[in-house]
Amino acid sequence: MIHLSTRSEYAIKALVRLALADGDEPVQARQISAYTAIPGKFLEQVMHDLRQGGLVHSRRGKGGGYVLAVDPGTVSFADVIDLIDGSYGGKRRMTGGDQAEPLVAPVWSEVRACTRAILRSASIADAAARASESPMYYI
Numbered sequence: 001m002i003h004l005s006t007r008s009e010y011a012i013k014a015l016v017r018l019a020l021a022d023g024d025e026p027v028q029a030r031q032i033s034a035y036t037a038i039p040g041k042f043l044e045q046v047m048h049d050l051r052q053g054g055l056v057h058s059r060r061g062k063g064g065g066y067v068l069a070v071d072p073g074t075v076s077f078a079d080v081i082d083l084i085d086g087s088y089g090g091k092r093r094m095t096g097g098d099q100a101e102p103l104v105a106p107v108w109s110e111v112r113a114c115t116r117a118i119l120r121s122a123s124i125a126d127a128a129a130r131a132s133e134s135p136m137y138y139i
Helices: 006-020 028-035 040-052 077-087 101-121 124-132
Strands: 056-060 065-070
Touching: 006 040, 006 065, 006 077, 006 124, 028 040, 028 056, 040 056, 040 077, 065 077, 077 101, 077 124
Parallel strands: none
Antiparallel strands: 056 065
């Protein structure tokens, strides 16, 4: 099954925050941290990975911060998980040598395939669009 690590979840949240920015002005790390509740030191590590993966650019100095390096509509949740945790979200489940394994393995395989399809179809831009929608209040 795909495992969503804390690191991957933080990376997705940080990218959504950057997608919500207008793109011209960099978003400071403290702004990302305040919006996403990602601890500062952890955010530095995540942003380093995203920068190394080519998804963000950083600017130093006064007025510096982070900007998206790619169109958020082209980045899926699966892309981010693959970048941060490796293909298929990290290590696969260890299979036992028991007799029941062949009976349940096809179901777990289908679960992995369905989960992967959902993560491939969810883009950073879609998540940002949902985040920017104003809530509806009903009386």
